[in-house]
Amino acid sequence: MTGNNQSLKKPAASLEDRFHKILCVIVQSYIETTEPVGSRSLSKILDLGISPATIRNIMADLTEQGFLEQPHTSAGRVPTYKGYRYFVDICMGQTPLSTEVKRVIEQAVRESSQGLVSLLTSTCQLLAGLTQFTGIVASPRISQTRLRKVEFLKIEERRIYVVLITQSNMVLHKIIEVSETLSQDFLNSVSASLNRQFETEPLDDVREQVLQSLSESHEKYNQLLAQAVRLSRKAFDLTEERQLYVDGQSFIVKEFNDIEKIQRLLETLEEKITLIGLMDNGMDEEGVQVTIGEENPITDLQTCSLITANYSNGGIVLGSIGILGPTRMDYSRVIPIIDYTAKALSEAIANQ
Amino acid sequence: MTGNNQSLKKPAASLEDRFHKILCVIVQSYIETTEPVGSRSLSKILDLGISPATIRNIMADLTEQGFLEQPHTSAGRVPTYKGYRYFVDICMGQTPLSTEVKRVIEQAVRESSQGLVSLLTSTCQLLAGLTQFTGIVASPRISQTRLRKVEFLKIEERRIYVVLITQSNMVLHKIIEVSETLSQDFLNSVSASLNRQFETEPLDDVREQVLQSLSESHEKYNQLLAQAVRLSRKAFDLTEERQLYVDGQSFIVKEFNDIEKIQRLLETLEEKITLIGLMDNGMDEEGVQVTIGEENPITDLQTCSLITANYSNGGIVLGSIGILGPTRMDYSRVIPIIDYTAKALSEAIANQ
DNA sequence: GTTAGCACTCATTTGTCTAGAGTGCTAATA
DNA sequence: TATTAGCACTCTAGACAAATGAGTGCTAAC
Known part of the structure; x- marks a missing residue:
């Protein structure tokens, strides 16, 4: 030039x-x-x-x-x-995003205020739509997050609805069964105690510490204490159920014309556990990560490239988003989209 | 013979x-x-x-x-x-399900006790796995369900977490923003009032009646009343957000070898709104419904057959499940699977 | 170090041919 | 009158050969 x-x-x-x-x-x-x-x-x-x-x-x-x-x-x-x-x-240089695209991303992310799940699914759709490749979004690792609030709601004699609200306003909830009848008052006191002491603990620690601490501070109320411990144990025993959202599988067909390969790719995408593991590999890295072809440990994905970026809240990486496309994709176009979307998503979670 | x-x-x-x-x-x-x-x-x-x-x-x-x-x-x-x-x-006769398969279905449905979403997704996976076709599950129409409980949790000065628990133990939750500061006590009194009077109303009616009734019974507390009405209106203003779960897209590739057709089918499956409409068509019918080829209004699905059945709770149809496969599928094998799974799902929701 | 020229390779396309499966029609049959 | 055997015809799928053309590697000249 x-x-x-x-x-x-x-x-x-x-x-x-x-x-x-x-x-x-x-x-x-x-x-x-x-x-x-x-x-x-x-x-x-x-x-x-x-x-x-x-x-x-x-x-x-x-x-x-x-x-x-x-x-x-x-x-x-x-x-x-x-x-x-x-x-x-x-x-490679990166083609900067047009303000048009930026606006689309921000709007899409901002509009889904109906909770985390819908935020993640629509982010996934957004990625697929913008890149014209298959969008992938891994839900947060909840054990990494900090709690804001715990509440117990008695919904039936022996069934209690537990709400865990994290600092990033993620809401985890489940119904637990208890063997004894517990009054709502008692439930309130337990949750108050939990909230007071451990609001800022990561969930993983809470599991241990809460129980420990409860037994120290209330040693005399043996009967109630036993109940509280049982309750808390059940509440925090969340099977770490990661989700993987995938959208735009149809783009795979467009990119590959080997019907066998298409089928194998779709099968891999249905095997969500494998993919979540793959996405988690990059949890420590910053910025956009590019995994090209044979760099990918999963054989069936070695004709593809995976572009991912983490989203986080308060400096803690929650999960990651990305797209799966053919190795011959236009990296300079796709990378800025992933980058910007991950940041927008992080922001949306913070402001939720 | x-x-x-x-x-x-x-x-x-x-x-x-x-x-x-x-x-x-x-x-x-x-x-x-x-x-x-x-x-x-x-x-x-x-x-x-x-x-x-x-x-x-x-x-x-x-x-x-x-x-x-x-x-x-x-x-x-x-x-x-x-x-x-x-x-x-x-x-056609129906090949009766083996006790083996029945057990698998019951177990799969019973095991996912982690709330409705995971129940529906695993049902979808189950359908795909058993039939070897693409599984489809439409989430419940929430407006058709009855409420069991409403709770408000104050999580920040002006943010309130609303939990709606339906009779089928479906949990709807959202965070709403309010302009005035409301005490948790006030929130409790509102929810108590709502719960007492309208536990058994379908959600659609609640939206109207609750507000009406509130204004009748507490006419004097004008200031508080206004707040309660505002609160309730926001709480019940749930955008009816239906979900569609799809699993086993890879089976489509196996069944069709026209690459264009595969792509169009995958695209149709990604267009979830269309499919939800299709599934809802059969909401009034009982038992398993079979839509064959050209009977289907969606052009791209006219080389496929859709086998669906509704799931319900307390006599009220909530949503439907089914599979999408080629017209030349083995109907006698698939239909009993759909039938049994729908019933198992209904039961699981009732006992949840 | 660079380039022109040339022989060579190999995938793809096109055309032709054949085998095989299956049909529709007609005339014979019970 | 319903059924059947026989036959000519149609069409696809697969095999084969030839032509095409893009692109290479090598060598000798610049």
Whole structure:
């Protein structure tokens, strides 16, 4: 871009520089056209006065180094996952989001005020819609969150409805059965005690500490205490039930034309536990994470790339969102969308 | 089935009887093999000493009457939706469920005690797993249900968490914002008043009547009353947010090999609103409903059949469950599964 | 170091042919 | 009159061959 290079013989750019440029253009071109790119067309695109023959030499080297591969002898070159990785890490710029798209994201996230579940499902739909790939959203790890409030509601003689409200206003609720009849007053006193002391504890600790602390402070009320402990134990014994929301499976069909592969991908997406594990892998990382092709541990996903980002509240990572698309996706377009959506989601949870 | 008909020339069964038999066998055979069935093989299967030529005549008649069609001139016959309809209504027996399968259903439904959402999602997975088709579950129409309890929890100065527990122990909850500061005592008195008077009203009526009744009984406390009315209005203003759970999309790929059709089907499944409408169509009917091919108003589903059944509580239909599969599915196998699962689900909701 | 030229490879497309399954029609049969 | 055998006809699916063309690797010249 430093001017027009019409002269056939100009001082050649440094070797490495040219390798870099050609690799980037190949990846870019392949992402755009989905066609293996050959030396002739590449020479034209580059417009640096390098002949196809020279480019062929360079391409041969790049192939040898594992950045490119050939579907078959007489085809052009296609990036390997290593090629994409180089592109994503080094070549790629991010196309900034239009204010239009930003507005759509903010609005979508803001409008679903009907609780966390609907917030997450609509975020998932949003991702699928904007990227035109399959959207994936993992629900928060509740053990990582802090409690704001615990309440017990007696709904029947021996059934109690437990509401746990976290600092991020996530509401967990369940109905527990108790063997003894407990008065609403008693329930209130237990919840008051819990709320007072442990509002800011992460749920995991509460499970242990609450019970411990209860027994210390009320040692004399043995009978009631036993009941309170039993109650609390049941209340906090939440099977950590993570959810995975998936939307836009139909986009998979568009991207792959091998019917077997499509089926395997859909099956993998139905196997939610596997995916949740995968999403959780990146919980410690910041920003957008890109997992390309063979970098992915799940065999059936190795023709795909997974773009994810975490959402959090008060500095604590809750879960992650992302999309699954073909390795040859337009990373520069997708990454900013995931990034912005994750941030918008975090904000929405904080302000909920 | 009235004995073995070895003799080549036996008194022919009545014409209509033979039409009936042949149509049934064609449908059955096609369901089993997925191959268009021709006159020769049909003659063998039937084993009634009827020659292929005769069968050809009958098949021609059946084709003319719209029960069968030919993919092309030199292919065998394939049932039309009218053919399947005849088969389902008249020919088909139901293969009774094995106690094995019954146990699986009961167990699956019983085990998910973690609230309605998880009950419905696991029912959906169950349907997909058992039938090997795509499972569909529509969540209850909440306006049709009756309330058991209403509670208000003050979680912040101006934010109130509302819990609505229905007679079927479905828990609806939301956070509402109020403009004035309300004490927990006041909230308790409002909920007590609501609970006392309207526990058994369907939610739709509550919306109107509660407000009405409140204003009659407490006319003097004008200030508080206004607040109570505002509060209640917000609490009951639940956008009727139906959910649709879908699982086992991958089975669609197995059944159809036209990649375009697969994509259109997946897209339709993602368009949940359309499907909910479709499921609600059968809300008034009892038992299992079968919608075959072109009977379905949605064009993209006209190569599929939809088998649904309602689930209910206390005689009130809440929602419906079902599966989507190819028209050539084994109806006699699938229908009992849907039937039994719907009943098990209804029971699980009642006992929840 | 770069390039032109050329022989070579290989997937894809197109056309042709054949085998096979199944039909519809007609004339013979019981 | 209903049934059947026989036959010509239709159409698909699969196999095969030839043509096409994009792209490569190598070599020799610049």
